[in-house]
Amino acid sequence: MKSPTEIILKQVKVIDPNSAYHNKKVDILVDNGVIKKISNKINPAKDQKLIEIDKSFVCPGLMDMSVDFQEPGNEQKETINSGVKAAAAGGFTAVVLQPTLEPSRDKLSDIVYCKEKKHQYPVDIFPIGAISKNNNGEELAEMYDMHSAGAIAFSDYKKPIHKSGLLSRALLYVKNFNGLIISHPYDDSICTDGQMHEGVTSTSMGLPGIPSLAEELYINRDIALTNYNESKIHFNIISSKESVQKIADSKNDKINLSCGTSIYHLIFNDEDLKGFNSNFKMIPPLRTKEDQFALITGIKEGVIDVITSNHQPHENEIREVEFPLSPFGCIGTQIAFPMALTYLKDELDLETIVKCMSINPRSILQTDIPVIEEGFMANLTVFDTHTNWEFNKENNFSLSENSPLLNTKLTGKVHGTILGNMSNFST
Amino acid sequence: MNDLSVKHLLSINDLNESDIDTIFKTADSFKEIINRPIKKVPTLRDITIANLFFENSTRTKLSFELAEKRLSADILNFSASSSSVKKGETLVDTANNILSMKVDLIVMRHPNPGAANYLAENTNTCVINAGDGTNEHPTQALLDCYSIKERHGSLKDLKVVIIGDIKHSRVALSNIYALKKLGAKVMVCGPTTLIPKFIHKLGVDVEHDLLKALQWCDVANMLRIQLERQDIQYFPSIREYVKQFGLNHEVISSLNKKITILHPGPINRGVEITSEVADSPNSIILDQVENGVAIRMAIIYLLAGKLNRA
Numbered sequence: 001m002k003s004p005t006e007i008i009l010k011q012v013k014v015i016d017p018n019s020a021y022h023n024k025k026v027d028i029l030v031d032n033g034v035i036k037k038i039s040n041k042i043n044p045a046k047d048q049k050l051i052e053i054d055k056s057f058v059c060p061g062l063m064d065m066s067v068d069f070q071e072p073g074n075e076q077k078e079t080i081n082s083g084v085k086a087a088a089a090g091g092f093t094a095v096v097l098q099p100t101l102e103p104s105r106d107k108l109s110d111i112v113y114c115k116e117k118k119h120q121y122p123v124d125i126f127p128i129g130a131i132s133k134n135n136n137g138e139e140l141a142e143m144y145d146m147h148s149a150g151a152i153a154f155s156d157y158k159k160p161i162h163k164s165g166l167l168s169r170a171l172l173y174v175k176n177f178n179g180l181i182i183s184h185p186y187d188d189s190i191c192t193d194g195q196m197h198e199g200v201t202s203t204s205m206g207l208p209g210i211p212s213l214a215e216e217l218y219i220n221r222d223i224a225l226t227n228y229n230e231s232k233i234h235f236n237i238i239s240s241k242e243s244v245q246k247i248a249d250s251k252n253d254k255i256n257l258s259c260g261t262s263i264y265h266l267i268f269n270d271e272d273l274k275g276f277n278s279n280f281k282m283i284p285p286l287r288t289k290e291d292q293f294a295l296i297t298g299i300k301e302g303v304i305d306v307i308t309s310n311h312q313p314h315e316n317e318i319r320e321v322e323f324p325l326s327p328f329g330c331i332g333t334q335i336a337f338p339m340a341l342t343y344l345k346d347e348l349d350l351e352t353i354v355k356c357m358s359i360n361p362r363s364i365l366q367t368d369i370p371v372i373e374e375g376f377m378a379n380l381t382v383f384d385t386h387t388n389w390e391f392n393k394e395n396n397f398s399l400s401e402n403s404p405l406l407n408t409k410l411t412g413k414v415h416g417t418i419l420g421n422m423s424n425f426s427t
Numbered sequence: 428m429n430d431l432s433v434k435h436l437l438s439i440n441d442l443n444e445s446d447i448d449t450i451f452k453t454a455d456s457f458k459e460i461i462n463r464p465i466k467k468v469p470t471l472r473d474i475t476i477a478n479l480f481f482e483n484s485t486r487t488k489l490s491f492e493l494a495e496k497r498l499s500a501d502i503l504n505f506s507a508s509s510s511s512v513k514k515g516e517t518l519v520d521t522a523n524n525i526l527s528m529k530v531d532l533i534v535m536r537h538p539n540p541g542a543a544n545y546l547a548e549n550t551n552t553c554v555i556n557a558g559d560g561t562n563e564h565p566t567q568a569l570l571d572c573y574s575i576k577e578r579h580g581s582l583k584d585l586k587v588v589i590i591g592d593i594k595h596s597r598v599a600l601s602n603i604y605a606l607k608k609l610g611a612k613v614m615v616c617g618p619t620t621l622i623p624k625f626i627h628k629l630g631v632d633v634e635h636d637l638l639k640a641l642q643w644c645d646v647a648n649m650l651r652i653q654l655e656r657q658d659i660q661y662f663p664s665i666r667e668y669v670k671q672f673g674l675n676h677e678v679i680s681s682l683n684k685k686i687t688i689l690h691p692g693p694i695n696r697g698v699e700i701t702s703e704v705a706d707s708p709n710s711i712i713l714d715q716v717e718n719g720v721a722i723r724m725a726i727i728y729l730l731a732g733k734l735n736r737a
Contacts, residue, residue, distance in 0.1 A: 200628035206562035276541030323541035
């Protein structure tokens, strides 16, 4: 939505480690999309929109580094417009679109389609292009062409690249234009019919498991290839304790890599699937409590850089089936940040959450990092940490409802976002 | 008294020890009845039961059907291959269509783990799990335990080994849960590729040497090798399997004790067990079949008693 020309945020506490106002409570005047003034008190003038929320915070606009809006191809699950609306409500001013697989997003025109998609929300769209043509894992796609059109990075997403040679060439090829390969490490050949994390819970439910090894094998391989080619790589979501350790070691060895995890992996574990709850079925799978704690520690220690929603919408019709037939993934872009505020408040401070959901993703993707200081373009998220609200069918903006947290009470609410001349305030 | 703590029979884990005791005691009465000249009771005269079999079954289906008939229930039989259902109607739609015909209770066999839980959650009926993929087969475990108890008096501290394809076996999983609840010591034995990596965490011992397992045990439950489900190769050939895990007379007679032998059927004679052993006095395979009817009568009877019928 187009903003009023001038907006004043009253008495917001700034959470922005790059700003001199970090941890300070201030008034902020946004004029024509730019932060014009920050001070202890700004007297509002006529025609200025006043945003005044009790005990509120402001941080650099959040970026969701992994969403799967399935347009074109599966618009019944999510369109770019509906996805962006949900993301905006969730406090995101930028989303990174994982590539659609049907059709494959493997050429310039596909990137242009995403970049030029019109929508009315204060959200930047950053599409990822395919590494291989038609995601076939055989031939390189035209990555330079896609890069020129605005592809932010490259990935074959849910289709693991089994040919090490292809991945090796991709890592080498993108160096030419400082491109980034994003890996979804999952060697599905060792668990072709896997349904959930392989462990005592999967065994007790008689479900075929997906061992952590499926992830670790490819993390080890991909790091070796990155090191050999002196390139860089980002792991979209890591899920196991061993993966955290391997990434930590490799970062110590000065290999150029980064990684993320999903908000779900930080809050839930495989025991949440007991009773065959398919809303928790995802790839990588929710692993054990021990893994969950290792991921949280990984965030605290800076080994894990990014927290994503891993938003994967599915229409009800294909979900109303028995566990093994139901698809992997759940929605999350609208609640990822409130989930962090609700469930991780004892584990992570606001600064860490903001780093993982705003600053680090942009730094990895080499896009401008918003700073809350005078003269910078306004790109910010306003929220509080105390409002109780329920996420339910009525306020869910995604076209899909596959969320394990539907009808769940959350504590901490996003009140709105500003991105340049666009804003989105519920109050 | 004489009441179960559950509304459905989905998993052995849902039952407590007293539930199992109630089922066994009820089965005692029904076993006596089915050995009378007139084998039928009018108890469930006004109850309609649908047997939904989405996967092939001969023995379990016949056993349930007979149990239902002995209780004078009306029966609706539905068989479908999972693939034809998968292409069209969903499980819940199929079940609700059948329930609209005023069915009181559903007995279901399904290829997908969790299917029985899913049906119980999404339909308004009582569900008896007659096997859901690689998850559970609770009535089989109950009849196995009942048969063992009949022979040995009690399961407390009895050593039971389950032999064969543990990885894909719902019988194994349900048996592990039931046996442990009743105080037995459980071991699983089979090729390394057919034993789940984390099975020991369910509190069972793992052994890959058949002779050692037999020397340890009082009871051996031989699982069927699913010849029809070898899409992924877990062992090189049946011949090699038989050499390592086939139960034959030589192995049995090398033990200096008598062990009780069970098999959930159908038997691959000459694969997991030779005819000589299957038909020997050690074997209680046919008792299992007879007890199966009594156990299923007991379960249906007890659950039907919990139906909320206007």
